[in-house]
Amino acid sequence: MGKKRVTIIGCGVSGLSCGIRFLEDGHSVRIVAASLPPDTTSNVAAAYWYPYKVSPQDKVLSWASYSYKKFLELTKVPESGISVFELLKIFDHDAEEPFWKGAVRSFRNARSDELPSGYVCGFVAEVPRIETPVYMRYLMKRFIEFGGEIEVLENDLSDINEVSGENNLIVNCSGLGSRQLCTDENSFPIRGQLVRTTNPGLSRGVNDELGPLAVSYIVPRDNDCILGGTAEENNWSLDIDPDTSSDILRKCRILEPKLKNAEVLGYTVGLRPGRTEVRLELEDIAGVARVIHNYGHGGAGFTLSWGCAEEVIQIADSI
């Protein structure tokens, strides 16, 4: 297959993962983006491997399974910021086993003494944990070391054709930006607010997605804890809401009483790139450009990143 000149729109986890995969295959790659890390949604995420607010389920399972294996390999690279932790997911009702159970290397039902008061069942799974500020730095470094170029734009592109030029392939990884860039009404924000605290000695993640304290999750990291959160569809606000922050702290302290003495270090908010379903497909803009779209990963952009990048490469190889 001939080597391609690839332009990727977007420098979040999706654009960088695709960029690295194209470079590994010997193509030349330029990323163009209005914002670079640390000023992307990807940097806001907590984050851990977990298919959340994303569809369709069959494809999500395949992309997430692929990424899970890649993240396990990355645990051997200390500068990547990837490690594996136990996630305790809790329910106030009998719950079915999750569709992604087969993708993780260890999965068991939680013992009753592991459940906070008011919860009746749960499970414990080993999943990759991604320290996003560290991982995004690592991806940037890897992309540049492999010979990738990055161009920062003063403004958002308003038309994909603005970057067609001499390039024979464009990959659109613009996340929520695709709503405007592609006039895509199926894309919408899912607002997530977070609180960052000191880590009072926690190592296990906890998640109540549907129960009385939903949406609540605790992500202990090496030097801090990320507490969430919210998942507000069609809310575009990037302002920190102090009442929401208090509520996040209150709920997480019920789930994990050790957090009562944790010091608050900061607050963040980000807009997950929601979509009716992930858009990963080729569009041939007659006479202008071939575009592979890769966006709409909801609350699972990290979870799907390597699997989606691999499918983008397969599509590129086929044209």
Ligand SMILES: Cc1cc2nc3c(=O)[nH]c(=O)nc-3n(C[C@H](O)[C@H](O)[C@H](O)COP(=O)(O)OP(=O)(O)OC[C@H]3O[C@@H](n4cnc5c(N)ncnc54)[C@H](O)[C@@H]3O)c2cc1C
């Ligand atoms: C609070 C919160 C918690 C999360 N937790 C997790 C988690 O635990 N696990 C997980 O897997 N995921 C999680 N996510 C979701 C994850 O962060 C996103 O799915 C992921 O970051 C999307 O990455 P992306 O590269 O597609 O988009 P982004 O990171 O948003 O990057 C988009 C890029 O495109 C550029 N761009 C956009 N529009 C244009 C334009 N018109 N012209 C030029 N450039 C443009 C931007 O400047 C940017 O560089 C979370 C998200 C939030 C907000």
